Each structure stands twice: as C-alpha cells, then as structure tokens.
Amino acid sequence: MIKAIKGTKDLLPDDVKNWKYLEHNVRNIFRDFNYKEIRTPIFEETLLFERSIGEATDIVGKEMYTFTDRGGTSLTLKPEMTASVVRAFIEHSLGNLQSLNKLFYISPMFRQERPQAGRLRQFHQFGAEALGSASPFLDAEMIQIAFHILKKLGLNDLTVKINSLGVPASRELYKEKLKSFLSDKKELLSEDSRKRFDTNILRIFDSKVDADQHLLKGAPILLEHIDDESRNDFDIVMKALAKAGIPFELDPKLVRGLDYYTKTTFEIVSGKVGSQSALCGGGRYDLLVEELGGKPTPGVGFAAGIERILLACENEKSFTLPDDFLDLFIVKLDKELSSVIFDTASYFRKEGFTVDFDYLDRSVKAQMREANKCNAKFVLFIGGDEHKSGYCNLKKMSNGDQLQVPVAQMDQILQALNTPDLLQNDRSLY
Numbered sequence: 366m367i368k369a370i371k372g373t374k375d376l377l378p379d380d381v382k383n384w385k386y387l388e389h390n391v392r393n394i395f396r397d398f399n400y401k402e403i404r405t406p407i408f409e410e411t412l413l414f415e416r417s418i419g420e421a422t423d424i425v426g427k428e429m430y431t432f433t434d435r436g437g438t439s440l441t442l443k444p445e446m447t448a449s450v451v452r453a454f455i456e457h458s459l460g461n462l463q464s465l466n467k468l469f470y471i472s473p474m475f476r477q478e479r480p481q482a483g484r485l486r487q488f489h490q491f492g493a494e495a496l497g498s499a500s501p502f503l504d505a506e507m508i509q510i511a512f513h514i515l516k517k518l519g520l521n522d523l524t525v526k527i528n529s530l531g532v533p534a535s536r537e538l539y540k541e542k543l544k545s546f547l548s549d550k551k552e553l554l555s556e557d558s559r560k561r562f563d564t565n566i567l568r569i570f571d572s573k574v575d576a577d578q579h580l581l582k583g584a585p586i587l588l589e590h591i592d593d594e595s596r597n598d599f600d601i602v603m604k605a606l607a608k609a610g611i612p613f614e615l616d617p618k619l620v621r622g623l624d625y626y627t628k629t630t631f632e633i634v635s636g637k638v639g640s641q642s643a644l645c646g647g648g649r650y651d652l653l654v655e656e657l658g659g660k661p662t663p664g665v666g667f668a669a670g671i672e673r674i675l676l677a678c679e680n681e682k683s684f685t686l687p688d689d690f691l692d693l694f695i696v697k698l699d700k701e702l703s704s705v706i707f708d709t710a711s712y713f714r715k716e717g718f719t720v721d722f723d724y725l726d727r728s729v730k731a732q733m734r735e736a737n738k739c740n741a742k743f744v745l746f747i748g749g750d751e752h753k754s755g756y757c758n759l760k761k762m763s764n765g766d767q768l769q770v771p772v773a774q775m776d777q778i779l780q781a782l783n784t785p786d787l788l789q790n791d792r793s794l795y
C-alpha cells in the first residue's frame with residue numbers, strides 16, 4: 366500500500382475543522398491590525414534561500430528540499446516565508462506603491478528534519494512581514510499580534526521571550542568577544558558546536574548538549590554589547606509590551622538561527638508541547654531587502670507553526686467547537702421520488718440552507734439515523750399517501766414538532782427553517 370511520506374500529514378475532516386477555526390481567527394486578527402494577505406509560489410530559485418537565510422544555517426545546510434528541474438534550474442520548496450515575501454516585495458516594487466507594507470500569510474513550508482511530535486517535513490505557518498518602517502513600535506506590534514492570536518485560541522501556558530541582536534557592527538565585536546571566551550574550550554564543545562564556532566558562533570547558544578551549555582556559563586552577554594540605537598529601540602519595545610499587558614522575559618540566549626536578523630528577536634514558547642516548544646518566532650531584519658537587491662528597507666516579521674499551536678491547543682483543551690449541523694435532511698419515503706427530492710434539495714440550498722438526502726436507497730430508519738448523525742435541525746419527509754395528496758411533513762428534531770405543508774407551498778417550510786434556534790450556530794466561524 367502506498368502511504369503518505371514520512372513527516373507529512375493528511376488532515377481529515379475533524380482536523381480541518383480546527384484548522385479552519387485557527388485560520389479564521391488568524392485572518393480576523395490580522396485584519397484588526399490592517400495587514401493584507403500575500404500568497405507566493407511553493408517553490409523558488411534555490412539561490413533566494415541561500416542568500417537570505419545564510420549558507421551556515423541548518424535550514425540551508427541540511428534541511429532544504431532542493432531539486433533540479435528539467436530546464437536545469439535549481440529549485441527549492443520554500444522552507445520559510447520571509448525570503449519569498451521580500452522577493453515579491455522587490456519584484457513588484459511594493460515599496461513604491463505604499464511606504465509601509467503590512468503583509469500576512471498562511472502557507473505550507475518544507476524542511477527535511479527528523480520527524481517527531483511537533484516537527485514535520487511539510488508543516489504550515491502563518492506569519493507576517495512589515496516592510497518599510499524601523500519603528501520599534503512595529504516590533505511590539507508583531508509580538509502583540511502573535512500573542513493575541515495564541516490567546517484568542519485559548520492558550521494560557523505561554524512565555525514570550527525577547528532579546529536584541531543589535532546591528533551587525535556591534536554583533537561582530539561581540540562575536541569576537543565570545544570567540545575569545547570560548548577559544549580555550551573549543552575542543553570540549555560538541556562536534557556541531559565546534560563547527561558553529563567557525564561558521565555561526567552565536568548558534569552555539571542553541572545547542573541542546575548540556576556540556577555545551579555548561580561551557581557557555583559566564584560567557585559575555587550579547588544584550589550588554591549591543592549598540593546604543595538598538596538598546597534604545599529595545600527599551601521602547603519592552604515598555605510598549607508592558608503597557609499592552611503582554612508579559613515577557615528577557616532571554617539573552619535567544620539568537621535565532623538565521624543570518625538576516627538585526628535588533629529585536631522574539632519567540633513564544635508553550636509549556637504544553639514537549640521539547641519542540643517554540644510556537645512562533647521572529648524579529649527585525651533591516652538589511653535583508655538590500656541584500657536581496659532592493660532599496661534599503663527595514664523589515665520585521667514572525668512565523669508561527671500551525672501544527673504545533675494546534676497540538677498546544679489540544680493539550681491545553683483550549684477550545685471546543687460546536688458540532689457540525691445540517692439545516693435540513695430530506696427523507697425519501699418512496700424510491701421513485703428521487704428526482705422530486707433532488708429538486709427540493711436544490712430549492713432549499715438556493716435559499717441558503719445546508720441540505721442533504723439519501724443516495725443509497727436506504728430504509729426510512731437508516732435515513733433517520735443518517736439525519737441524526739448529520740445533526741439535522743429539521744427533517745422533511747416526502748412520499749407516501751401524503752405526497753399523493755399534495756403534502757409533505759416537516760419535523761423539528763429538537764422537540765419532535767411536526768408541520769404538514771402543501772408541496773406547492775414550500776415557502777412555509779422556509780419560514781420554519783428560519784426559526785431562531787437555527788441561527789444559534791455561528792456559521793461565520795467557518
């Protein structure tokens with residue numbers, strides 16, 4: 366039997382319900398903050414990710430799904446969205462149309478990681494990129510949006526971690542300090558960290574190896590070595606968050622993996638999803654647009670993992686959705702009435718109701734079981750002697766009330782279907 370690829374997941378109807386609820390809230394909250402949705406292709410030229418994310422990162426170094434197409438071009442399934450959004454921003458000169466572009470997305474991403482709970486090879490992110498302003502209030506806005514969405518989904522066990530990486534010049538000076546601090550301990554570091562020592566020394570802070578963390582004790586702290594402007598901006602971010610009532614922690618080890626970050630970085634972690642605890646992460650990247658060939662344009666963004674968030678929601682039992690329902694199930698009492706029932710269903714659907722009926726020529730009892738399974742609010746019986754004398758029967762499932770209606774006056778049924786208890790379920794949720 367052919368199965369789904371390791372690290373990918375089918376979303377069955379019960380899963381999709383939760384996804385749509387999440388997506389609905391994501392879209393609403395981005396709308397509140399005046400963000401516009403952007404959609405970019407699933408694959409890009411490999412060079413785009415190599416140049417933006419950085420050759421020394423895990424993503425580019427070992428996780429990308431890269432292939433050569435029949436024309437000989439190296440393509441990569443997108444492992445993250447910032448590079449694609451920035452490419453689109455430059456390609457369509459979005460900066461000329463609007464001085465600040467606030468964009469959001471919901472999209473699949475691809476990374477060849479070792480699959481485990483909360484870590485997949487095709488996963489999905491929602492996120493945002495705001496291009497055109499260096500204001501630290503925009504950094505605070507990003508954190509606020511991400512926090513808002515997670516709270517809206519009912520999550521409570523959340524920690525917002527923030528840090529500032531400063532500008533590249535101050536970071537380079539810091540890296541030298543870290544290098545000299547670690548130089549006589551280099552041989553004791555794990556193999557990965559020894560590699561990072563030469564390629565991307567800040568990432569040693571991300572090491573999961575206890576011995577590495579032990580060796581880092583007493584290391585100089587990046588936040589104490591950043592430039593004045595970054596420090597000042599960071600203070601503004603912290604004050605804005607405090608005023609907005611968003612609890613946060615300083616995490617001087619939060620360096621994030623990618624090359625393009627400057628100044629503020631942040632992550633929101635959950636205490637309810639095991640070792641893969643980061644639900645979202647982001648930060649400022651003031652030099653990326655220029656590096657990819659655009660006019661100098663400051664930017665800030667974040668990305669959040671949908672599978673991981675829904676796992677946290679499940680573990681926290683953070684929301685429950687109302688059962689699906691059907692407005693009307695039509696029960697066919699005579700097999701030969703299929704055509705009448707087909708037309709009747711079309712009529713009510715046109716009027717805006719959700720309608721279904723039996724296609725399997727099942728017994729009346731089995732049809733009623735199906736109506737219950739669908740959580741039908743009303744059942745309409747068509748057939749038998751009643752139909753011959755021009756009537757059908759409508760049953761309200763909540764209390765068993767029945768109404769006999771002339772087939773020629775379906776508008777009476779419309780009235781019944783429009784009773785208030787039908788409107789209890791908020792369809793706008795989906």
Ligand code: AMP
Pocket residue numbers: 445476478483484485486488489490643644645646647668669670671672673674
């Ligand atoms: P990153 O782009 O690595 O900063 O990731 C942002 C968020 O995407 C993380 O906090 C996770 O929630 C999610 N994420 C990243 N990689 C994966 C993966 N392989 N599987 C599932 N979710 C992921």
